[in-house]
Amino acid sequence: MGLQQVVGLFFCCLLFSPSPSWGFSKNSLRSQELLDARELVAQSDAVLYDFLQDPNVKWLPKHIAKARSIFIVPQMLRGTFLIGQSGGTGVLLARDPVSGKWSYPGFYTIDSVSTGLQIGADASEIILLVMTERGMQAMLRPQFRINSNIVVAAGSRGTRTSQRSADIIAYARSMMGIISGVSLAGAVIAPQSTLNTAFYGKPVRLEDILVRQQVSNYTAGSLRRRIMKAVGTFLRNHK
Numbered sequence: 503m504g505l506q507q508v509v510g511l512f513f514c515c516l517l518f519s520p521s522p523s524w525g526f527s528k529n530s531l532r533s534q535e536l537l538d539a540r541e542l543v544a545q546s547d548a549v550l551y552d553f554l555q556d557p558n559v560k561w562l563p564k565h566i567a568k569a570r571s572i573f574i575v576p577q578m579l580r581g582t583f584l585i586g587q588s589g590g591t592g593v594l595l596a597r598d599p600v601s602g603k604w605s606y607p608g609f610y611t612i613d614s615v616s617t618g619l620q621i622g623a624d625a626s627e628i629i630l631l632v633m634t635e636r637g638m639q640a641m642l643r644p645q646f647r648i649n650s651n652i653v654v655a656a657g658s659r660g661t662r663t664s665q666r667s668a669d670i671i672a673y674a675r676s677m678m679g680i681i682s683g684v685s686l687a688g689a690v691i692a693p694q695s696t697l698n699t700a701f702y703g704k705p706v707r708l709e710d711i712l713v714r715q716q717v718s719n720y721t722a723g724s725l726r727r728r729i730m731k732a733v734g735t736f737l738r739n740h741k
Contacts, residue, residue: 535700540721542697543607545576546593547725549627553673554732559657563736565631565671570638571596571712572729573691575612575628578674589613590628591694593722594641595729596712604726606718608711609697610641613690629673630686631657637669642708645692654686 550572553559566572575592593607612628632638640646648654648670655668672686699705702717710716 532700535696539609539697539701542576542591542609543593543701543722543725546574546607547728549574549576550629550725550728550732553627553629553675554728556675559673562629562631562657562673563732564740565633565657566729567733567736569597569631569633569671570599570635571632571641573610573612573628573630573632573641575630578612578626578628591697592628593725594632594712595726596632596638598715599635603715604729605712605715606722606726607701608708609694609701611692611694626674626676629657631671631673632669633671634669640669641691642712645690648686648689648691 553562571594573592573594575590578590589611590613591609591611594610595607596605597603598605632641637652640652646652652670653668654670654672657671657673670686693708695705698708698711701719702711706717
């Protein structure tokens with residue numbers, strides 16, 4: 503066999519043989535996404551615990567008990583440029599309106615430019631309570647921008663009238679404490695499909711997680727129990 507044939511055979515082997523390094527990189531990426539998803543769930547659990555212990559948001563358990571779903575963003579970051587840009591990743595858990603059972607989490611991103619989350623701090627924790635079916639249907643879209651069609655009320659200083667008519671009630675706080683008057687105008691919320699796939703080990707639709715509740719992951723057990731405990735405690739105290 504001549505030199506040219508040997509070289510040609512070598513390059514054919516490179517072209518058509520599977521590359522172990524490529525497979526390793528993909529597996530590493532999946533492992534990192536799974537770790538990121540689990541860490542986000544743990545952080546959301548810690549944030550919810552802190553909110554529930556905060557005397558400045560004493561209405562929170564009552565609203566959770568009536569909510570269609572709860573969206574927790576452990577860290578919402580705001581840029582420092584002239585056109586402020588905000589961004590964060592969070593988890594959404596939904597309550598079945600018939601059985602009252604809470605789902606396992608779906609993963610979402612939330613971001614805004616310029617007129618969006620003007621929350622008054624570089625890093626803040628956000629909890630959004632979706633109170634209506636209209637708000638829930640919006641969360642099931644591939645992406646939606648909060649505008650005048652979705653009514654949002656502040657959870658700290660919002661009046662009872664505005665909260666009763668709200669699709670979403672927003673709570674926010676920074677290292678300095680509760681932020682009043684949080685604005686969500688222009689915020690864009692979208693599913694984070696890579697984290698959903700990593701967390702449940704397969705591609706999964708939002709409806710399967712949040713509506714039909716067909717998937718589960720034990721690492722979200724503490725977060726679900728905390729929500730259900732808050733609801734149960736409120737209901738027992740207000741029979």
